[in-house]
Amino acid sequence: MKKLISTSLILISACTLAACGNSTQSSNSKKDRETISSLRKEASSLKKTQTESDSASEESNSSASNEADSVPFGETREFDSQDNTIKAKVAVISAQRITDKNEGLTADLMANYQQLKSFAIVSYKVTAITDIPAGTFDGANLTFLDSDKVKGMTSSNRDNGADGDLKAGESANYRIGVGFESASPELYVRIANVTWQGSME
Structure with a gap:
């Protein structure tokens, strides 16, 4: 003034x-x-x-x-679609380091991508606030990053945790295999503007 x-x-x-x-x-x-x-x-x-x-x-x-909300593994955050027709609570639970080449959720990554150096199975929980169509949280809307914030590669083999739609009030545990080009000690999982951080156990 x-x-x-x-x-x-x-x-x-x-x-x-x-x-x-x-x-x-x-x-x-x-x-x-x-x-x-x-x-x-x-x-x-x-x-x-x-x-x-x-x-x-x-x-x-x-x-x-526009700053992202950064939380540790285990924290729950609520998400909804732009038209508010789908609402859910999501929590990333853990990231289990995998070395076994026969592990089903990472076997395709280990066999086909020689540049990948570390592998993990990420577990996360989804609780439906509204009815949620099958496949909504199958991992396609998640981004996985290593310690250097380099994006990882996801396996096509996934444990979707639910056979069909999730009804309001129901929960399901999901698992997805991820591979990284570095031997990363930590892992970041991002959905929208929320990022979970934790160690590969």
Whole structure:
């Protein structure tokens, strides 16, 4: 606000000088024009500074509102679809490190992707607040990241925990295999703007 008042005063001063300049002697006209030009430049600079400050403030507020909610394994968070027709509570339970090549939920990753160095089975629980169609939380809407926040690869073999739709009030435990290119000690699981963090056990 102070900057805006200062800008207005500078512009008024410039206009006043311009009006007076018409009645002064020619020897002072050049000096007046230089003063007016200087005042206009200062006013322009103040406007630019104010605009940049407002823009930075807006970006800061936007960034803060978009920050992800970070929680440890075991915490429960509630989610709903954009049209509010599907609502559920989700909790990532654990990440079990896998070394057995015969483990069904990671066998395809171990056999077909030589670049993957570590594997885990992630367990998570879904509790339906509204009826939830089968496959809604089969893992396709989850993102898995290693300690360096590099995205992992998910197995096509999954334990969906429920044979069909989840009715309101029902719960199901899901398991999904994940592979990473690094020997990551930790694992992040992200749904929407919520990220769970935990260790591979």
